[in-house]
Amino acid sequence: MHFESIFFEDYRLQAKRKTFGRTITEADIVVHAGHTGDFFPHHLDAEWCKEQPFGQRIAHGTMVFSMGIGLTASVVNPEAFSKGYDRLRFVKPVFIGDTIHAEVTVTEKRDAKNPLYGTVIEHVEIINQHGDVVLVADHILLAKRKQPAAASS
Amino acid sequence: MHFESIFFEDYRLQAKRKTFGRTITEADIVVHAGHTGDFFPHHLDAEWCKEQPFGQRIAHGTMVFSMGIGLTASVVNPEAFSKGYDRLRFVKPVFIGDTIHAEVTVTEKRDAKNPLYGTVIEHVEIINQHGDVVLVADHILLAKRKQPAAASS
Amino acid sequence: MHFESIFFEDYRLQAKRKTFGRTITEADIVVHAGHTGDFFPHHLDAEWCKEQPFGQRIAHGTMVFSMGIGLTASVVNPEAFSKGYDRLRFVKPVFIGDTIHAEVTVTEKRDAKNPLYGTVIEHVEIINQHGDVVLVADHILLAKRKQPAAASS
Amino acid sequence: MHFESIFFEDYRLQAKRKTFGRTITEADIVVHAGHTGDFFPHHLDAEWCKEQPFGQRIAHGTMVFSMGIGLTASVVNPEAFSKGYDRLRFVKPVFIGDTIHAEVTVTEKRDAKNPLYGTVIEHVEIINQHGDVVLVADHILLAKRKQPAAASS
Amino acid sequence: MHFESIFFEDYRLQAKRKTFGRTITEADIVVHAGHTGDFFPHHLDAEWCKEQPFGQRIAHGTMVFSMGIGLTASVVNPEAFSKGYDRLRFVKPVFIGDTIHAEVTVTEKRDAKNPLYGTVIEHVEIINQHGDVVLVADHILLAKRKQPAAASS
Amino acid sequence: MHFESIFFEDYRLQAKRKTFGRTITEADIVVHAGHTGDFFPHHLDAEWCKEQPFGQRIAHGTMVFSMGIGLTASVVNPEAFSKGYDRLRFVKPVFIGDTIHAEVTVTEKRDAKNPLYGTVIEHVEIINQHGDVVLVADHILLAKRKQPAAASS
Numbered sequence: 001m002h003f004e005s006i007f008f009e010d011y012r013l014q015a016k017r018k019t020f021g022r023t024i025t026e027a028d029i030v031v032h033a034g035h036t037g038d039f040f041p042h043h044l045d046a047e048w049c050k051e052q053p054f055g056q057r058i059a060h061g062t063m064v065f066s067m068g069i070g071l072t073a074s075v076v077n078p079e080a081f082s083k084g085y086d087r088l089r090f091v092k093p094v095f096i097g098d099t100i101h102a103e104v105t106v107t108e109k110r111d112a113k114n115p116l117y118g119t120v121i122e123h124v125e126i127i128n129q130h131g132d133v134v135l136v137a138d139h140i141l142l143a144k145r146k147q148p149a150a151a152s153s
Numbered sequence: 154m155h156f157e158s159i160f161f162e163d164y165r166l167q168a169k170r171k172t173f174g175r176t177i178t179e180a181d182i183v184v185h186a187g188h189t190g191d192f193f194p195h196h197l198d199a200e201w202c203k204e205q206p207f208g209q210r211i212a213h214g215t216m217v218f219s220m221g222i223g224l225t226a227s228v229v230n231p232e233a234f235s236k237g238y239d240r241l242r243f244v245k246p247v248f249i250g251d252t253i254h255a256e257v258t259v260t261e262k263r264d265a266k267n268p269l270y271g272t273v274i275e276h277v278e279i280i281n282q283h284g285d286v287v288l289v290a291d292h293i294l295l296a297k298r299k300q301p302a303a304a305s306s
Numbered sequence: 307m308h309f310e311s312i313f314f315e316d317y318r319l320q321a322k323r324k325t326f327g328r329t330i331t332e333a334d335i336v337v338h339a340g341h342t343g344d345f346f347p348h349h350l351d352a353e354w355c356k357e358q359p360f361g362q363r364i365a366h367g368t369m370v371f372s373m374g375i376g377l378t379a380s381v382v383n384p385e386a387f388s389k390g391y392d393r394l395r396f397v398k399p400v401f402i403g404d405t406i407h408a409e410v411t412v413t414e415k416r417d418a419k420n421p422l423y424g425t426v427i428e429h430v431e432i433i434n435q436h437g438d439v440v441l442v443a444d445h446i447l448l449a450k451r452k453q454p455a456a457a458s459s
Numbered sequence: 460m461h462f463e464s465i466f467f468e469d470y471r472l473q474a475k476r477k478t479f480g481r482t483i484t485e486a487d488i489v490v491h492a493g494h495t496g497d498f499f500p501h502h503l504d505a506e507w508c509k510e511q512p513f514g515q516r517i518a519h520g521t522m523v524f525s526m527g528i529g530l531t532a533s534v535v536n537p538e539a540f541s542k543g544y545d546r547l548r549f550v551k552p553v554f555i556g557d558t559i560h561a562e563v564t565v566t567e568k569r570d571a572k573n574p575l576y577g578t579v580i581e582h583v584e585i586i587n588q589h590g591d592v593v594l595v596a597d598h599i600l601l602a603k604r605k606q607p608a609a610a611s612s
Numbered sequence: 613m614h615f616e617s618i619f620f621e622d623y624r625l626q627a628k629r630k631t632f633g634r635t636i637t638e639a640d641i642v643v644h645a646g647h648t649g650d651f652f653p654h655h656l657d658a659e660w661c662k663e664q665p666f667g668q669r670i671a672h673g674t675m676v677f678s679m680g681i682g683l684t685a686s687v688v689n690p691e692a693f694s695k696g697y698d699r700l701r702f703v704k705p706v707f708i709g710d711t712i713h714a715e716v717t718v719t720e721k722r723d724a725k726n727p728l729y730g731t732v733i734e735h736v737e738i739i740n741q742h743g744d745v746v747l748v749a750d751h752i753l754l755a756k757r758k759q760p761a762a763a764s765s
Numbered sequence: 766m767h768f769e770s771i772f773f774e775d776y777r778l779q780a781k782r783k784t785f786g787r788t789i790t791e792a793d794i795v796v797h798a799g800h801t802g803d804f805f806p807h808h809l810d811a812e813w814c815k816e817q818p819f820g821q822r823i824a825h826g827t828m829v830f831s832m833g834i835g836l837t838a839s840v841v842n843p844e845a846f847s848k849g850y851d852r853l854r855f856v857k858p859v860f861i862g863d864t865i866h867a868e869v870t871v872t873e874k875r876d877a878k879n880p881l882y883g884t885v886i887e888h889v890e891i892i893n894q895h896g897d898v899v900l901v902a903d904h905i906l907l908a909k910r911k912q913p914a915a916a917s918s
Binding site for chain 6: 178179180183184187192194197198199200201210
């Protein structure tokens with residue numbers, strides 16, 4: 001983890017980074033249930049899950065999202081802040097023992113309301129050990145500009 | 154927590170439910186950092202935060218989201234599943250000692266690709282003890298229909 | 307979880323409720339040891355346990371009790387409070403991988419010292435995936451009366 | 460923590476031991492809620508608690524019990540096992556910042572059904588920093604006899 | 613855990629004590645990663661580890677050290693305090709499922725700068741279920757003397 | 766966190782790096798006690814600590830060490846591995862609310878037994894918000910050489 005100033009102009013379209021992997025454990029699911037209060041049987045009742053279509057316990061969607069985003073948290077950019085996410089989708093279930101990593105691609109740059117900032121969209125894919133995408137989301141960053149935008153919307 | 158079958162036809166537009174509250178503690182932030190691997194100083198370095206605009210440690214966005222959604226996890230509806238979220242926005246910072254609750258409103262019902270299901274949008278607001286909305290998101294549910302849609306898109 | 311006012315008069319003898327299930331994990335035992343400081347080898351030393359009658363690590367009695375009671379915590383009744391428990395018994399060992407749920411039956415109603423309240427006994431059974439009762443206890447509730455008792459003891 | 464063989468005959472009536480103290484933290488309550496799934500506002504919602512008789516968050520009864528019993532877990536006696544508890548009572552609320560310890564007194568010895576064992580009752584008191592008893596319970600031990608009982612009930 | 617006054621003069625060279633055992637779980641590694649922020653793939657990425665010389669996830673060195681030292685924490689000696697450790701070595705990897713215990717031997721006694729104290733060296737060995745030493749360290753204690761040293765260095 | 770191949774020849778004497786800071790919380794101490802089983806009153810009993818020289822609870826030495834070393838875990842160097850630590854010293858107490866960071870300096874390079882490797886000593890200092898060094902240790906790394914040593918000892 002380190003500080004690095006990255007301005008709006010510095011983000012390059014299609015630039016891609018890939019994170020370390022992390023194996024999802026039963027302990028992670030126990031921690032997430034306790035952390036959020038979501039004790040749904042999909043995550044915590046192995047017997048009930050045996051009779052469901054997926055046949056076993058699955059990770060919480062909010063956990064795959066939080067842990068996946070956590071994997072990307074390696075550079076503190078003091079020139080940008082997170083506004084939120086669009087199109088967050090739970091594409092496939094994540095099971096105990098799966099190993100996930102994140103791939104982040106800059107897919108869009110556009111003017112922001114505030115001419116001192118620009119909007120950067122990072123497309124996040126969380127991918128398992130089989131190469132399957134399990135979760136996607138578009139991260140919306142507001143990044144400071146080196147030069148104010150001429151006539152932004 | 155209990156099971157309750159709620160079909161597409163059962164969801165009523167503008168129906169609203171409000172959850173219990175939960176005080177955000179320093180321990181929650183420590184747990185979330187450890188759970189996700191996000192040890193950014195915004196969340197964990199009280200000294201550094203003193204010199205930032207918000208003046209103190211703030212909760213992770215993914216934590217406010219996960220804990221807020223967790224507060225809504227009280228009814229297991231076997232007729233629906235979560236597809237994801239749209240327009241997730243971190244509106245205001247959440248500080249140690251704040252108490253949040255969630256308010257969920259059914260804001261949209263529309264046909265889904267699969268005529269056996271319908272899409273239900275639940276607008277989620279996470280609100281602090283001052284009544285300020287700190288996070289919003291649109292939850293996308295796919296709910297089974299009692300009767301298949303006539304000619305869905 | 308929701309609020310619901312249930313007065314002494316509302317409790318019905320033999321009324322029974324059954325909770326969701328929860329699989330006991332190795333992580334739960336690690337958490338309970340750390341939470342309580344009880345690191346006895348019965349719970350934490352797999353090698354030592356191999357030579358004991360039960361052959362494997364077992365859950366702490368206080369954990370089965372706390373998690374079992376936790377499963378019943380779904381309705382906040384502002385008209386009653388918990389006085390304690392009688393006849394708490396550890397009937398059978400709980401192993402890693404077992405799935406427990408709770409069944410709660412109102413087994414007794416009687417006058418309390420305070421005529422504004424009545425005593426309600428809820429018999430709690432914690433049951434594993436084989437249908438075996440692993441823990442029992444009698445929960446003692448003091449519940450407000452709608453009408454004060456005429457001449458209570 | 461150490462092993463020590465203590466037989467039925469070795470327990471002395473009125474023998475008393477006192478444990479170390481432990482300060483109850485907000486983190487302990489967060490852990491207990493997550494461990495058990497009991498997120499009642501009495502324990503987790505500081506705002507709601509302000510309007511209740513006790514004015515602040517209180518520890519879960521199951522937590523005071525589990526942590527109090529945990530404090531007593533210092534000697535592994537291979538000649539005895541725990542059968543359960545009687546007369547467990549939540550006498551006073553425990554608040555964040557309170558420091559509790561346990562005092563354990565042998566209060567009764569009696570024959571058990573099995574003549575190879577005897578029943579020992581240890582009265583447990585959990586006491587706070589003001590000297591107030593906050594929880595009591597009678598621990599029921601079955602302890603091996605050096606000599607079988609003559610004609611036990 | 614109990615208090616016991618042990619003075620410099622009381623420590624006997626070659627006196628040895630052996631602790632309880634504890635099985636290292638996947639949950640322990642998850643907790644340690646979250647506690648310390650060390651999410652290196654050696655500990656958390658089962659897929660990556662398959663291609664490494666040890667073939668599977670290994671415990672953090674700091675975890676084996678902390679948990680091993682924790683096993684020795686059974687007597688509070690108010691007459692001594694810990695100055696640190698010398699020659700801490702990670703001798704062999706510790707895997708999930710291994711059971712470790714500690715053996716502590718007094719290997720040296722010498723004068724300290726302060727004539728009111730003496731230096732005691734406890735050699736700590738952490739040993740797994742196969743009898744292999746996995747970690748060693750020399751614990752440096754400063755212990756109060758009953759009688760000040762005559763002419764210490 | 767990223768991979769970076771750093772060979773013995775690449776380490777430069779006196780090269781220094783400084784990590785992010787992290788505030789030590791009461792929750793961290795609770796977690797460390799539960800993780801290691803060390804429930805000594807120095808760390809967990811606020812009442813007892815009031816009467817000790819330091820007047821308040823202090824962090825475990827093993828915790829300051831583990832968390833301090835964790836702060837340095839940002840680059841995975843596949844060409845080196847950790848052999849252990851020398852001269853680990855607990856210099857000053859760390860209190861709840863203190864903010865620590867680590868500073869790591871390459872202080873020595875020498876031949877190793879194996880001519881394919883060299884020994885690198887990194888001096889680690891853990892420093893609080895007042896600039897006081899609270900813990901020091903010498904980290905011993907074995908780093909692969911680009912060229913085998915001519916005649917190593």
